[in-house]
Amino acid sequence: MGITNIRYATHTLNFWWGCREKSDGCANCYARQFSERLGRHCFGDGPRHITKTPWHDVWRWDRAAGKTHAPEFIATRNVILTMSMGDIFERNPALDEPRAAAFEILSKLEYSTILLLTKRPENILEMVPAAWLDEWPKHIMPGVTVENQKAASDRIPELLRVPAHDYWLSVEPLLENINFGGLGLGRINWVVVGGESGGDPRECNPAWIRHVVNQCVAHWVFVWVKQMGGPGAPREAVEDLPVDLQKYRRSPWLFSPESETI
Ligand code: SF4
Numbered sequence: 001m002g003i004t005n006i007r008y009a010t011h012t013l014n015f016w017w018g019c020r021e022k023s024d025g026c027a028n029c030y031a032r033q034f035s036e037r038l039g040r041h042c043f044g045d046g047p048r049h050i051t052k053t054p055w056h057d058v059w060r061w062d063r064a065a066g067k068t069h070a071p072e073f074i075a076t077r078n079v080i081l082t083m084s085m086g087d088i089f090e091r092n093p094a095l096d097e098p099r100a101a102a103f104e105i106l107s108k109l110e111y112s113t114i115l116l117l118t119k120r121p122e123n124i125l126e127m128v129p130a131a132w133l134d135e136w137p138k139h140i141m142p143g144v145t146v147e148n149q150k151a152a153s154d155r156i157p158e159l160l161r162v163p164a165h166d167y168w169l170s171v172e173p174l175l176e177n178i179n180f181g182g183l184g185l186g187r188i189n190w191v192v193v194g195g196e197s198g199g200d201p202r203e204c205n206p207a208w209i210r211h212v213v214n215q216c217v218a219h220w221v222f223v224w225v226k227q228m229g230g231p232g233a234p235r236e237a238v239e240d241l242p243v244d245l246q247k248y249r250r251s252p253w254l255f256s257p258e259s260e261t262i
Pocket residue numbers: 018019020021022023025026029030031032084085086087119
């Protein structure tokens with residue numbers, strides 16, 4: 001998987017496909033459904049599918065960004081979502097070796113920002129290279145999925161134990177109203193929020209999305225409204241958002257004509 005349809009990143013990078021369900025947000029896992037459509041039974045007890053080309057492609061993407069790189073324009077960097085077809089911090093002995101190899105590659109990229117996304121932040125400190133704990137690579141931005149209040153309360157404190165420079169949250173699929181009070185929202189650099197999309201999505205009350213946005217604005221956190229979600233909801237074009245939310249396509253980068261800074 002390479003260039004992505006996800007509008008908040010320039011690429012998605014999957015070192016493997018497959019995972020085990022972790023929490024409520026996994027019920028309609030797109031990665032599992034897509035894998036099964038392709039006949040890859042790499043979820044649950046099945047063996048994970050280790051990919052081949054992304055391991056090489058990522059160097060090409062990084063070099064390509066480097067060719068157009070001008071130090072004063074951060075917009076020329078790649079923004080790579082890692083991973084969308086599994087969880088890089090899944091506890092599974094078969095993944096120890098590929099994970100170590102993946103981290104070796106990620107740490108050497110020069111022109112790419114890595115969005116390292118997980119539902120298992122409790123494993124981060126144990127699973128990343130020891131050198132990262134002494135000096136966390138500036139271009140690697142760990143983040144957690146937060147689909148409900150329990151996930152917020154459990155995962156955000158774990159995320160903030162990681163000695164990274166920047167953090168992000170993927171508040172998607174948003175399944176209930178979430179209050180971030182007391183959870184350190186002000187230390188988070190970027191929040192992506194959206195309701196569930198795809199086949200048979202669960203309801204998402206627009207008021208829940210607005211509440212996330214308002215909390216981010218109050219804490220000076222960049223917020224990107226991805227889609228409203230829910231049954232029959234349009235996809236993630238900015239014009240599909242309610243007018244009052246269309247300006248909240250904000251990110252720390254300027255790679256998209258839809259994004260803006262605060
Ligand atoms: S953690 Fe992510 S990839 Fe794994 S089952 Fe849940 S939604 Fe799917």
